[in-house]
Amino acid sequence: MSFSLFESLFGSRVRARLIRLFVLNPEGEYTTTDIAAKTLLPKAEVFHEVLRLQKMGFLRTVPRRKVKTYQMRPDFSFFPELQSLVLKSNVGVSHRMFQKLQTAGEVKLILISGLFLNHPKSKADMLLVINNAHRLRLKAAMEKLEAEIGREIRFVLMDTDELHYRLNMLDRFLIEFLEGPYQEVQNRVPEIKRFIAGLKK
Numbered sequence: 001m002s003f004s005l006f007e008s009l010f011g012s013r014v015r016a017r018l019i020r021l022f023v024l025n026p027e028g029e030y031t032t033t034d035i036a037a038k039t040l041l042p043k044a045e046v047f048h049e050v051l052r053l054q055k056m057g058f059l060r061t062v063p064r065r066k067v068k069t070y071q072m073r074p075d076f077s078f079f080p081e082l083q084s085l086v087l088k089s090n091v092g093v094s095h096r097m098f099q100k101l102q103t104a105g106e107v108k109l110i111l112i113s114g115l116f117l118n119h120p121k122s123k124a125d126m127l128l129v130i131n132n133a134h135r136l137r138l139k140a141a142m143e144k145l146e147a148e149i150g151r152e153i154r155f156v157l158m159d160t161d162e163l164h165y166r167l168n169m170l171d172r173f174l175i176e177f178l179e180g181p182y183q184e185v186q187n188r189v190p191e192i193k194r195f196i197a198g199l200k201k
Contacts, residue, residue, distance in 0.1 A: 009085075014041055014049045020150030022059065022072040023079070023086045029062050029069040040147040087118045090149060095185050100145060104138035106131040108160055109192065110185035111177070115151060119181050126155040127177055129163050129189060160189065167195050175199065 010016045017039040022028070032050055036043040050070055053059045058076055062069045072079070098110055107130050114125035130138070138157070146153055156173070158166070166174050178196055187193065 012049075014039075014045045015053070017041060017147065017150065018046070018049055018053060019058075019082060020086050020089075022053075022070075023082050024149075024151040026072045026074065026079070029071045031067050031069050035070070038147065040144065086150065090116055091118050093149075097145065097148065098185050100141040101128070101130075101138070103134075104130055104141055105133040107186060108188045109163070111182050111187075112185055113177065113180060113182040114154060115149065117181050117183065122177065122180055122182075123154070123173065124156045124177060125153045127174075127182075128155055128157045129160060130157060131159045133157060133159070163189065164191065167191060 010019060018035065021030075021035065021039060030038070032043060032047050035041075035050065036046045039046065050059060054061070054070070057073060059070045060073045062071050076082075093116060098112075101107055101110065107128070109127065109129035111127040112125065113119055113127075114122035116125060142153060142155070178199055
């Protein structure tokens, strides 16, 4: 399922992003300011959509001393179905979404797992190898991705020197990541292809 189809099902980009945020973080408590920051949406639009979702019984208010926070209702009737839709849309995410990362430096490798493949046992959602990484640009690109996905992305960043070192040391994290389910978004590191082939022998 594509993100555009997911948005079409729920009638708007704002509603779709809020549903994703709360379904993937059912225990989270957020103010409208928090929600706007996490989804990169205008606060006014977030406020109106939160009220609609509350009237539908999707959200509940959690009283706090100074601010009002919102949380997904644990007894919402269609939570399992919504969760299934959200997870399927993440698994079917287009590789074009990851073009945002190209601004962060010389991107050599992007591998995805975890959230993107509905594989909760993975220790990371993404493995990134970027030379001369620009931290601020990477942070901005990740924030855009997380706003669309609906949850914080757990990623491991390294450059090619560190990758080669880890490959030579038979790094446990790399082996576990590569032995689990993952998808290749971009690969300009021939050595890792040989390493993966060796793991499969």
